[in-house]
Amino acid sequence: MYAYLCSISWGEPSVKPENALYDTVIVRFSGEIGIKGEWTRRTYEKLVLRNVVKALHTEGFADAFVEPKRGRIYVKTEKAEAACERLTRVFGVSSVSPAKETTSSLMDIVQAALRLVEATVEDGASFAVRCHRVGSHEYSSMDVCRELGAQVQRQLEHKRLTVKLKAPDVAVTVEVRDEKAYVFTETFRGVGGFPLGAQAKTVCLLSGGIDSPVACWLAMKRGSPIVPVYFDNTPFTDEKATEKAVETARKLSDWASGSLRRMYIVPHGESLRQVTQKAPARLTCLLCKRIMYRVAECIADMEKAQGIVTGEAIGEQASQTMHNLRVLDEAATRYPVHRPLLAFDKTETEALAKRIGTFDVSTRRAKPCMAAPSKPATRAKLEAVKAAEEKLGVQELVDNALRKAVVLRL
């Protein structure tokens, strides 16, 4: 087993909060990782571990001591409940449990469990005891269940708890790992996916809207570190749109375990002005997007990214009909355009945006793009689009935009 100690505190954990209800977080790897081959699985587990450490580090869990052991990560911390909340948001984590560590002596396990049940389980609830054991001990897993179950009913009689083996209100769980044991009653679902860094980097088009941050987040969830690129349409929108995009990127960086620290702001107003003046109005959105794709490809070159991610969904806008997606795609010749929201309904995207935490920022009021035509093409002809681009001198627009692009530290 690889060894990895948390960068926050080396050696033995400095704080041993004997009296705290919880002193440990048990972190489990996502199912996505479990189904991989040995080498990939180990690599991904190391990445999760690194990101767990980073996440705790950037959010001030100064006492945390992180230890990987037998397909789990154990985080020793006084603030186990707060750490749990944080760690459910680390990609590659399937679930976490706030737990109390004890020795593997059966008496210690029972004492710790009784204290936990007394404090956390509601009176009258049904319960079951579960035990997973690794190592050699004087007792079997069944012994633990039997003894603990009996003691809960005897010593906590006043709570009137009933045993229910199938679908109980509370599963009192004991994990025995060699000379240590962990007791817990709650498990919180993690975000799942692959650890950030498991896949190559992508350039993500990030607007101030609802969709694109969700697309960014989904790329991150599958392991890709992102480089957000915002196209500033001023004067066709106002500064509030830019503010929204920057704030959204900051919200996304909460999920990035410290790896998302900058974004590109590309001036796009001049390009858009040319489009509105020189090209057929009904093609505006398509031409606008195709210029964005081209700029994104150049940024992908600079960033050594492997693809472009957008928030487009089939039929979501006139420019995103199945027909027009083909017209758009044709502009990206060197990188694939990835559209994680391709088949999402708006309600599904909104629900995810709320969970991610970008919804409130995205729905804040800002001036909508004034360049959007009232009758956009839903089945544009590629030849017409290309003819318009020739007249516009698209490459020059792209070059100019890139020259004036700035990198913003988040």
Added chain:
Amino acid sequence: MYAYLCSISWGEPSVKPENALYDTVIVRFSGEIGIKGEWTRRTYEKLVLRNVVKALHTEGFADAFVEPKRGRIYVKTEKAEAACERLTRVFGVSSVSPAKETTSSLMDIVQAALRLVEATVEDGASFAVRCHRVGSHEYSSMDVCRELGAQVQRQLEHKRLTVKLKAPDVAVTVEVRDEKAYVFTETFRGVGGFPLGAQAKTVCLLSGGIDSPVACWLAMKRGSPIVPVYFDNTPFTDEKATEKAVETARKLSDWASGSLRRMYIVPHGESLRQVTQKAPARLTCLLCKRIMYRVAECIADMEKAQGIVTGEAIGEQASQTMHNLRVLDEAATRYPVHRPLLAFDKTETEALAKRIGTFDVSTRRAKPCMAAPSKPATRAKLEAVKAAEEKLGVQELVDNALRKAVVLRL
């Protein structure tokens, strides 16, 4: 309002089942349609209507009479409950309710509602009455709620129902539409999305596996009629794989309201044999997929489709790392490759496959592809792939496969 009568029975509904508990299904359009502009909304509503009629037609609801009215579709049928189940699977439908139609006289409404509550609401449940009214009547919506609520408590006293306005067990709902009224107590969620036919056609790569049918279904859910294409890898797989793919396509056609009637079977074994003999083993899967893309592009030409849909997800296979997706994408030069599952976790895809009904077929045992190398490239070099293709004479393999492709009627 556009008028559209069901092709199954013209004129007045032939069957008037006075004594049936339900005689009507209320069909509501999905939220995706509601947010569109007027013209698009009407077009999409007409498509839903057409698909509702087709769905009923192909599944033997011979008595069904379909009528669109004020933002809803009303289906008159003796088999309202079975029709409900069927119509939740029509894309573009947000929900359905089995209902009893009455006149808009308050006394009739109360009588119908009492009968429905008597038969469907469990004793001791809490309930609320809701009323939506369109048209001019002698009573207000509030009058309906008050009168019906009072009558339920008086006449159905033996059921011991209690009024609970917020989150009741059952919402007894009355929809008054001019001279008619509909009473119901249950609403079932529909599949949502856009009506099939709202978007351009796509060519979908369909294997016997779990992922690709879900990707096909998601394309359909966003309105795209699909043309499934199966690549037959015999002798590297066996005939069971082909059987699985065909059966999966049939399962998908259950969702297609009659529009999915054929699939392409493309012989791919010879191409794969050449790849395994002449190219580096670690590139096998990438070369195999790139040939598939090229064949799919030719089929898209023939079918006048606008894109290619695959079941690829980031990192799901070695050939699907972010890096290798770029290598794959480069082979499709004329059509976009759409990957609706791009950011899905395996568990999410499996859950959806179960809901769609393809999971059981997909997980049936078949010989896995014997051409897959033990150490596939996860970061292949495009130049190496192109060099291997040159040696292979890819265009000839594509042409040969197309020549031997067959169209199978489902």
